[in-house]
Amino acid sequence: MEYRILGKTGIKVSLIGFGAWGIGGPAMAGDIPIGWGPVDDSASEKAILKACELGVNFFDTADFYGLGHSEELLGRVLKGRDVVIATKVGHQLMDDSTIHLNYTKKYILEACDKSLTRLKRDVIDVYQLHSAKMEHLETGEPAEAMEQLKKEGKIREWGLSLNTFEPDAEAEYMVNHKLGSTFQLVLNIINQKSLEKAVPLAAANGYGIIARMPLQFGLLTGKFSKESHFEKNDHRSFRLTTPVLHQSLEKLEPVWEINKKYSVSKTSFALSFIASHPEVSTIIPGIKSVTQAEENTQDILKLDSSDMNLLHGMYKDEFEHLMRTFV
Numbered sequence: 001m002e003y004r005i006l007g008k009t010g011i012k013v014s015l016i017g018f019g020a021w022g023i024g025g026p027a028m029a030g031d032i033p034i035g036w037g038p039v040d041d042s043a044s045e046k047a048i049l050k051a052c053e054l055g056v057n058f059f060d061t062a063d064f065y066g067l068g069h070s071e072e073l074l075g076r077v078l079k080g081r082d083v084v085i086a087t088k089v090g091h092q093l094m095d096d097s098t099i100h101l102n103y104t105k106k107y108i109l110e111a112c113d114k115s116l117t118r119l120k121r122d123v124i125d126v127y128q129l130h131s132a133k134m135e136h137l138e139t140g141e142p143a144e145a146m147e148q149l150k151k152e153g154k155i156r157e158w159g160l161s162l163n164t165f166e167p168d169a170e171a172e173y174m175v176n177h178k179l180g181s182t183f184q185l186v187l188n189i190i191n192q193k194s195l196e197k198a199v200p201l202a203a204a205n206g207y208g209i210i211a212r213m214p215l216q217f218g219l220l221t222g223k224f225s226k227e228s229h230f231e232k233n234d235h236r237s238f239r240l241t242t243p244v245l246h247q248s249l250e251k252l253e254p255v256w257e258i259n260k261k262y263s264v265s266k267t268s269f270a271l272s273f274i275a276s277h278p279e280v281s282t283i284i285p286g287i288k289s290v291t292q293a294e295e296n297t298q299d300i301l302k303l304d305s306s307d308m309n310l311l312h313g314m315y316k317d318e319f320e321h322l323m324r325t326f327v
Contacts, residue, residue: 001055001297006084006281007208009157009181011125013084015275016297017058018051019212019284023073024066026233030097035066036286037234041073043289048077050293060184060210060284062088062130063115075120086126086184086210087115088161090136103129103136108145112154126182126208127155131162134169143179157181159207164191165323167198175205184210187280189220189255189273190248191323192315203279211274211283215267217326219248221295222256222266244325251318258307268299273311276303 002015022036023044048059059078061070071087078085089111092100115124127149129142136142137160146158159182160174167185174180183202185194191213202209215221217236226246230237240248259269267285274283285296303311 002275002300003057004281005208006126006157006210007181007202008206009126009208011084011157011208013058013208013282014056015282015300016056016271017060017210017282017284018048018056018293019286020059020061020070020074021065022286022288023047024061024070027065027067027069028097028233029093029099032099033233033235033237034064034099035233035235036288037231039066039288044073045077046290047287047293048074050290051287051297052078052081052083054293054297056293056297057082058084058086058282058284060086060212062091062128063111063118064088064091064093064130067093068114068118071115071118075118079120084125085119085121086128086182087119087124088128088130089115090130090132101132101136103132103139103142105141105145105148108142109149112149116154123153124155125157127158128182128184129158129160131164132160132170133163134173137170137173137179143177146180157208159183159210161212162186162194162198164213165193167194168196168201171198171201175201175207181206182208182210184212186213187211187274187277188214188216189270189311189314190216190252190319192312192319193323195277195312199277199279208281209279211280214274214283214285215270219245219252220266220270222252224249239326247325248322251322254314255311258310261307262301262303264299264301265295267295268301271296272299272301272303273308275300276308
């Protein structure tokens, strides 16, 4: 396992981390699935331990994943282990089953204590605002809450999980106001939007970069076919509709032609694309099983510059438009 430094935090993190959304289970917000379908806690526990065995030391979760279940699982399995845990705050399920974005100081302070309890830790290594928007940041309350938590010793560092499709405005605000020290952003072969401004801006100002959605809901594992479908309690059931799935598989065919020269799995190739950007500190594929822990941590390569240029070109020519079809 390769290790990199998480920006100006000085925290050493594994290049491949553990994305813990999936192990949260099939939570729902009314009729809207906010999880990845059924999950077996015993399989999740084994996956966490296997990841540790393979050198993974960075675990990313959120209080909204499984409505706390993901944090509870990590807390139980990782108790006493010397690992780096990042979690998020800001998404709240209301009594009427609607999702409310809450970044008030009072809510963040209370939510942090609850996350610490579930995680069975005295301090959260990286506490992140879960996709806060400009309207939230400009109140000043999120930053006030985070700085207070840092002074109280409840968190080590804090950052912002950026918007999936338009990450630039919030990234610029954070940098210009010298807030936080990490960004979590979407980066994969299909969605390279963050490379235009957010990644260079973050790197130039010492922000640690956590790359999420590296496999684009599993499309970049190469395991899907045009017949693939998802259960109603899996959020991909409304994201990867039949037309989107079919179009994506067709657009990816040239990518897999480049993959052939490297003699690694499609998963490894997709992760290698991200790892070949030195600005990235850690990559967090979702892991729900021992097999996925093994698949996501092997054969991570540095791709040739010529192939990287081809993949960057494919984004501009094909994937930038495709990206907009995802909900």
